[in-house]
Amino acid sequence: MNKGHEKDEWDSGVPRPSEALPGLDQEQLRVLRQVGRQWHRVAPRSATEHRALPVNPDTGVFPPAADIHPTRFGQLVRVSSLGGGVSEQRADGADEAGRSPVGRFAHRSRRVLLGAPLKSTAVVRESMRKLVALPVLSADALSSVAYGPEAMLAVLVLAGSTGLAYSLPIAATIALLMLVVGVSYRQTIRAYPHGGGSYIVAGDNLGLMPGLMAAGGLLIDYVLTVAVSIASGIAAITSAIPSLAPATVPLGLIMIALLLVGNLRGIRQAGVLFAAPTYAFILAMFALIIGNLADSAGSGFRPTPAPHPTATEGIGVLLIMRAFASGSTAMTGIEAISNAVPAFRPVRWRNARTTLTWMISLLVAMFGGIIAIVHLRGVIPRGSETVLSQLAHLTFHSGPMYVFVQAATAAVLLLAANTAYNDFPRVLFLLARDGHAPHIFLRQGDRLAFSNGIALLSVAASLVFVVFAGNTDSLIPLYAVGVFLAFSLSQTGMVVHWRRVRTRHWRKSLTFNATGALLSTLVLITAAITKFTSGAWVALMAIGLFFLLATRIRHHYQKADAALRLHPDATETRDRAGARAPAPAPTATPHPVQPEGGWPDHETGQGEEEKEETPQAVHHLAVVALASLDLAGLRALAYAASLRQPTLAVHISPSEEEAQRFRGYWTTWGDHVPLHVVLSPYRAIVAPLIHYIEALHRQRPSLTITVILPEIVTQHLRHRLLHSKDAARLRRALRPLPKIVVTSVPFHIS
Amino acid sequence: MNKGHEKDEWDSGVPRPSEALPGLDQEQLRVLRQVGRQWHRVAPRSATEHRALPVNPDTGVFPPAADIHPTRFGQLVRVSSLGGGVSEQRADGADEAGRSPVGRFAHRSRRVLLGAPLKSTAVVRESMRKLVALPVLSADALSSVAYGPEAMLAVLVLAGSTGLAYSLPIAATIALLMLVVGVSYRQTIRAYPHGGGSYIVAGDNLGLMPGLMAAGGLLIDYVLTVAVSIASGIAAITSAIPSLAPATVPLGLIMIALLLVGNLRGIRQAGVLFAAPTYAFILAMFALIIGNLADSAGSGFRPTPAPHPTATEGIGVLLIMRAFASGSTAMTGIEAISNAVPAFRPVRWRNARTTLTWMISLLVAMFGGIIAIVHLRGVIPRGSETVLSQLAHLTFHSGPMYVFVQAATAAVLLLAANTAYNDFPRVLFLLARDGHAPHIFLRQGDRLAFSNGIALLSVAASLVFVVFAGNTDSLIPLYAVGVFLAFSLSQTGMVVHWRRVRTRHWRKSLTFNATGALLSTLVLITAAITKFTSGAWVALMAIGLFFLLATRIRHHYQKADAALRLHPDATETRDRAGARAPAPAPTATPHPVQPEGGWPDHETGQGEEEKEETPQAVHHLAVVALASLDLAGLRALAYAASLRQPTLAVHISPSEEEAQRFRGYWTTWGDHVPLHVVLSPYRAIVAPLIHYIEALHRQRPSLTITVILPEIVTQHLRHRLLHSKDAARLRRALRPLPKIVVTSVPFHIS
The missing domain is CATH 1.20.1740.10 (Amino acid/polyamine transporter I)
Structure with a gap:
């Protein structure tokens, strides 16, 4: 009964929509402040610098309303932002399915059957x-x-x-x-x-x-x-x-x-x-x-x-x-x-x-x-x-x-x-x-x-x-x-x-x-x-x-909450690690190949825990998985290199002969990124790549490995059958691996 | 009949496994060389620097064979690399499904029914x-x-x-x-x-x-x-x-x-x-x-x-x-x-x-x-x-x-x-x-x-x-x-x-x-x-x-090939663009908020084409979509910030009240990254976020927007129902948008 007040409000039968987004308690707020201080201490300059954005986040004012004309995005219109009036059309705007004809039909049927959406404020006490x-x-x-x-x-x-x-x-x-x-x-x-x-x-x-x-x-x-x-x-x-x-x-x-x-x-x-x-x-x-x-x-x-x-x-x-x-x-x-x-x-x-x-x-x-x-x-x-x-x-x-x-x-x-x-x-x-x-x-x-x-x-x-x-x-x-x-x-x-x-x-x-x-x-x-x-x-x-x-x-939820919760242990570990191996000032070596203090010697334990709450705790390796050096592949490479982190390209080859050919192309291109070719004599693509990335992870568990996958996106669903589904399969297969971040660089064919 | 030779070899009935990976013709090789020169010209230092990797890509030698012990990856073992002998167990090693009990059973049934895999070299002429x-x-x-x-x-x-x-x-x-x-x-x-x-x-x-x-x-x-x-x-x-x-x-x-x-x-x-x-x-x-x-x-x-x-x-x-x-x-x-x-x-x-x-x-x-x-x-x-x-x-x-x-x-x-x-x-x-x-x-x-x-x-x-x-x-x-x-x-x-x-x-x-x-x-x-x-x-x-x-x-394939093909137009455009607006030397301003020559004025045309073949042609904006400031969210923020590119955090809030609460947390944390809150009065999450990102894209089409999604990954499939599928839905919804790169930062709950 001591948490009576909170319950009472809830039991009154007017559920708040924000219930799906739980709040933080005092302890978590304390941890949050602590984590934030660590961000501030090491990266004050970069933080300020990053505040300058190439876009105006308040998209409600850009482009000016008069400029709005139908784009290829069709029915999607202006987004107004916090505080501004939200036009019905927008937030109503058909979920992701809304673009295909099927999706549009489903959306319309939905509106006819169920009526226009209602704002949260429409909840009234009867x-x-x-x-x-x-x-x-x-x-x-x-x-x-x-x-x-x-x-x-x-x-x-x-x-x-x-x-x-x-x-x-x-x-x-x-x-x-x-x-x-x-x-x-x-x-x-x-x-x-x-x-x-x-x-x-x-x-x-x-x-x-x-x-x-x-x-x-x-x-x-x-x-x-x-x-x-x-x-x-x-x-x-x-x-x-x-x-x-x-x-x-x-x-x-x-x-x-x-x-x-x-x-x-x-x-x-x-x-x-x-x-x-x-x-x-x-x-x-x-x-x-x-x-x-x-x-x-x-x-x-x-x-x-x-x-x-x-x-x-x-x-x-x-x-x-x-x-x-x-x-x-x-x-x-x-x-x-x-x-x-x-x-x-x-x-x-x-x-x-x-x-x-x-x-x-x-x-x-x-x-x-x-x-x-x-x-x-x-x-x-x-x-x-x-x-x-x-x-x-x-x-x-x-x-x-x-x-x-x-x-x-x-x-x-x-x-x-x-x-x-x-x-x-x-x-x-x-x-x-x-x-x-x-x-x-x-x-x-x-x-x-x-x-x-x-x-x-x-x-x-x-x-x-x-x-x-x-x-x-x-x-x-x-x-x-x-x-x-x-x-x-x-x-x-x-x-x-x-x-x-x-x-x-x-x-x-x-x-x-x-x-x-x-x-x-x-x-x-x-x-x-x-x-x-x-x-x-x-x-x-x-x-x-x-x-x-x-x-x-x-x-399960209790376990998940415990895992997701901001808890003091994590920060303290970081504090101690920071004291032992001070993170490099990012301005001195903008692309740290190795932290100045060397790799933390307890990296296996720390690394597997996925608890990097500060940017300087993240050590990158980008791995670009390439099937061929076409425009989609080159874009993925350019994307990876533009992140200015250590980058490695991996190619899975079904035969020695094809591997040689690919290396030839690589040399022609200029060999700007280290390339590693994995031979897959049984012609599988997903399994060898997963194994390879897993081996890289085991070699240095503290690394966050970003696997960059070029992915061909077709306009029509029916064309999807015609293209390799390897990117999607890789993404699914990489999901269970710790500290592997998967990035899809799309290439659209319309 | 002029392509008779190539056909003849094929018609001989011994298909090469590399057929799925088509080669490049002379024109494409020329373009490849040209693109490569552009990489070299602008980023010679960073390229060299990037060659130093935090891992040894030849995973076959690390860790030494004696060090191999069962990890949580179970049956996955050593990956040997190009030239080395490939152990049967490895490349055979159960596709991604192989980890779950169902997957293991499927894998075993497969082996019993179909036998061990065969190498490509096992193709013999009868x-x-x-x-x-x-x-x-x-x-x-x-x-x-x-x-x-x-x-x-x-x-x-x-x-x-x-x-x-x-x-x-x-x-x-x-x-x-x-x-x-x-x-x-x-x-x-x-x-x-x-x-x-x-x-x-x-x-x-x-x-x-x-x-x-x-x-x-x-x-x-x-x-x-x-x-x-x-x-x-x-x-x-x-x-x-x-x-x-x-x-x-x-x-x-x-x-x-x-x-x-x-x-x-x-x-x-x-x-x-x-x-x-x-x-x-x-x-x-x-x-x-x-x-x-x-x-x-x-x-x-x-x-x-x-x-x-x-x-x-x-x-x-x-x-x-x-x-x-x-x-x-x-x-x-x-x-x-x-x-x-x-x-x-x-x-x-x-x-x-x-x-x-x-x-x-x-x-x-x-x-x-x-x-x-x-x-x-x-x-x-x-x-x-x-x-x-x-x-x-x-x-x-x-x-x-x-x-x-x-x-x-x-x-x-x-x-x-x-x-x-x-x-x-x-x-x-x-x-x-x-x-x-x-x-x-x-x-x-x-x-x-x-x-x-x-x-x-x-x-x-x-x-x-x-x-x-x-x-x-x-x-x-x-x-x-x-x-x-x-x-x-x-x-x-x-x-x-x-x-x-x-x-x-x-x-x-x-x-x-x-x-x-x-x-x-x-x-x-x-x-x-x-x-x-x-x-x-x-x-x-x-x-x-x-x-x-x-x-x-x-x-469709012809259209796709034409789209993916390395063609001289793309490079020439880049050349001209380069001449007009020389890309900044990355060492001078390591985190270019704006290219020195200003944004290309023809960016809409160029930007929508997804043809950035060089790192300097990629202009970044990282958008972190956050539901809450838990460990998974903080990790995604840290990951985004560690990329040292302009970063923006976006939160979709169902109510003004919740938005205020979230802003409060943000301030407590230290406000290290600009935050934008989008109000979603109809409680939808995916649609408003898609619309917002699309608005950012329209504001500056030449930007490559990386949408960073924290994603909770559960060990068991049955637990997946208990967590929001928003990340997956967002990924699907973002697929059709041009120049939007989607990055999933996983958080594993075991």
């Missing part, structure tokens, strides 16, 4: 009124009643009429659970007014591992929210139009594609568009419940007997527990409000709490009402038609009200899927910020959306949807595990939190949270055990895999 | 005795009787018994054609003692276009030789073992794979292994013919009536012509001996002619004999069993002789396919040498095989085999066109040749060649017309496509 926040944030939770009761009944019906009799007590338990968890989350809202997602609460209070477990549960949960909501939404549609049933999978993929594009555009979580479906759904559900109750009132609330389902399993504790776990999926999405406290108007936490109370009340009422009328009307789950659709048919037949119920259900479910699109990339962003996920998830696209996370969610959800053929029943067993894992960890975290902070009413809050944590954990265990073979193992495995992966990623 | 040359070179031609007669009969049988009656006269015509073409090729052997392939003869005498047409015909021909021979060989096997018939396609692909591996190993065209199948086949055919004749003698050579085939088409000129064109496929491979004259023992051309005569005699005898016994025994083509197999069954029943006939047939057909594997890459090599095919076909693999050509043939043949389901009948219509196109052009070329050279007996030779050319052309036209719809159009289209492609490739 402040929602409670009446707007309620529908936006509770779509996920409320829409769960579309599949939760049905999932429960689908298990109970296995035991026939005997099983169905248990639906009322199980539903009552679930409703109680909803209340407990709701009250528990009210405590979280108070404690984390900047937003308390499960990952943050669990990580803050329980430590890294539980935090990661919660994050894994959440990510799985979001993927399944998309899959289940869309499966359920399509079921609402196919119940109304049965002829669409065979197209379930393509329809689902189309919906995911729509969500993908919409979210890449950067759909904001607000406005009437998002409030309407939820209110319509609430209206539809209450109409449904009241209508059915009214019909039932005619028969004196005597339950219509269910159509004698054949029992395939005996009733037992396991079956009841399974039904309970399935029904608990009606609770998914309860946590949404506690994550989004900053989105409320002030006093934020108080408004959020009120909204949560409303939501829980609605949820319990709708869940209870549906179970009640299901019981009264004797409806049982059927593969081809959802329970809600059956109930709607009973009361509204196929009239406009029936269509309204189905349409509202489908719409709210799509909206619930969209909620996952908002939260999944944000959890990944938080994970990436802490080094548990690849840094690409830190990046916001030019529409301010976390494009990579959105894309990943779409791919994962599509995969799940296709594998389970868009069948809600098959998806439910996977669903509960992730949700309740996150619930349990988050609420356990709150228990620890209250014990630690002991603010006002902490005992009461602790009790509520502890109850919530206990019950959630019980559901989690129930779900994991009873549903293990029918799908929970997939979710558990996925969470385990995520945990493993996140740990490995974290490990 | 000198074959006639009795060895005959089977090796005539496998293709002789094996054609396995499918030629059957293809003819398959057409005639469509007209029922009436059609079959025409088999004898058509066969007689084909036999005559064989004799004429044989005699015609005897002339080619005399005129082209170094080997006269159709591409060379047609190209030499008729010009570029006919040469390319011939080459296209040949390439198609070789692909079809593989497909038809293997299809026919498998038919021989499935005739004997009908249960294998459903596996035709996989069997064929396995055979192509075997040929691929065998030829990548570099199978030599000699030895008993290759002589045996052909002799066995000749033996088998004569046994078959004699056996059947003997059986037939019992019935007084009275033809057994064919089993009343039902006529589906009426007999007509078109059908007879189609039968003739199909039967002509028995002639494929006749040209092999004339291509391979240098492979004979001296007097080469005389021995080759004798062998050709033998081959033609055998071919005519076998072809005639088979047609005769087919007629006598009343055999007609059946889908499930080849004609040869039916004939063998009739005489030898299912005894060991039957097995021998079938085995010999399959073996010789596989050998015929192997012939194509020798010739296809060679034709591609010749095409690539002349710039009509990508230069990759010039390369010999480490087993001295033209690996790329071999791979291309395998892919093409597999494709054709799969598309036509390994059905000989469907492949035959494609076959004749390519063969006879090459025949016609080659022999027409010879007619022109004789008219030009008028050596002894030229009139007689001209007459023979003219007859051959005429008849071949007639067959070509017949085949193209009668078989157009049944497949010839595919072959014709492929030839046309090849022609188009080859022309485009040639065009």
